[in-house]
Amino acid sequence: MSRLPATARREQILDVALGVFATAGFYGASMNDVAEAVGVTKPVLYQHFDSKHDLYRALIDEAGNRMLTTIGKATSDTTDGKERTERGFGAYFRWVAEDGDAFRFLFGSGPRRDEDFASAIREITAQAADAVAPLIDVEIDAAHRMTLAHALVGMAEGASRQLVQRGGEFDPEEIAAAISSLAWAGLRAVQPLPNE
Amino acid sequence: MSRLPATARREQILDVALGVFATAGFYGASMNDVAEAVGVTKPVLYQHFDSKHDLYRALIDEAGNRMLTTIGKATSDTTDGKERTERGFGAYFRWVAEDGDAFRFLFGSGPRRDEDFASAIREITAQAADAVAPLIDVEIDAAHRMTLAHALVGMAEGASRQLVQRGGEFDPEEIAAAISSLAWAGLRAVQPLPNE
DNA sequence: CGGCAGAGTTACCCGCCGGTACCATCTGGT
DNA sequence: ACCAGATGGTACCGGCGGGTAACTCTGCCG
Secondary structure, three states, X not given: OOOOOHHHHHHHXXXXXXXXXXXXXXXXXXXXXXXXXXXXXXXHHHHHOOOHHHHHHHHHHHHHHHXXXXXXXXXXXXXXXXXXXXXXXXXXXXXXXXXXXXXXXXXXXXXXXXHHHHHHHHHHHHHHHHHHHHHOXXXXXXXXXXXXXXXXXXXXHXXXXXXXXXXXXXXXXHHHHHHHHHHHHHHHXXXXXXXO | OOOOOHHHHHHHHXXXXXXXXXXXXXXXXXXXXXXXXXXXOHHHHHHHOOOHHHHHHHHHHHHHHHHHHHHHHHHOOOOOHXXXXXXXXXXXXXXXXXXXXXXXXXXXXXXXXXXXXHHHHHHHHHHHHHHHHHHOOOOOOHHHHHHHHHHHHXXXXXXXXXXXXXXXXXXXXXXXXXXXXXXXXXXXXXXXXXXX
């Protein structure tokens, strides 16, 4: 109800819509839902964005930018590889912790939207992680072990996605060799963590 | 047009629908689209599945099962950790290569569906991978380097998704330390590949 | 006071899509 | 040859949701 200048309203919409879409997904949230969450009616949204597509797209660009620049800044002031790795991951996970809606919006995607499908796919991923977890045979608490296991599963997923998106053939044996050596070396390096 | 016994038709539907949904996504593909791809009309689908949800759900279960059992079989006949790692990844990537639709269906998900959103998010992921790629300072060809880079990005994504889904707080510094040590040890282990 | 400009609302249109009631057609068993 | 039942098609409904036209409200400036 309360009136706002256009730029403020626009930013408010972006802010609220990010949360709504992060939770419900593109198809799961209607423009009416977004409008209601903002506390306004539908046509107001269309005064600031040409279409639902347009709004969603703006959110992608904004959130993506925040993530990339955050990491970019954190890694720009050193050239040492190990240092950059550590700072990069540091910035990344700080971003996830602080800008959680943006992460869920960008990466928590997909059929992972209908809670029904979401849980089914979570279950599959969880089983994969359960299978991987015992490979970490170091004394660390269960929660950290599971997170690392999911990291390894994500590693496989990330590589696969790239291979499939790139199109064309690939030799699974060769890829598997590279990835598993990467994973194994990583696993060997896991240090027992001080209990928190 | 040609008539088929119920069980054969059911399997045909599952087979074709997997491809359709893998490409267009749950919301992007209508039941009419699926029916047309099968070469049949909508009510036929409803003779075999109670709802669109039901069909999609059956696909998740089937595809997930295929993946997990494939990997399970490959790793069941040894107890050595390294061995299991290698065989597991081997089976996994073979599955991706052979059952590509299933992979795209299960993991190629999300806003990654509208080609417009898909490319925007791909772009972000690709930039992240570009930033990671130089850390692999070994003589390998560019394609493999990019795949490994995407693997590392996926690793971060997998860990994050688990942390966020689990809910509650987490300490980003601690996680980053663990993941980056894992990644760094893995990176150091990458071997120059013989050019294919 | 008059009227203009920008912010918001009400009320609507229309097309798509999940789902269904009903009819047609084919095939196998006797 | 004929019936039964399963396989498949036609034609429809109902609602949801993106998008819009037209109106109202508020404040400001001459």
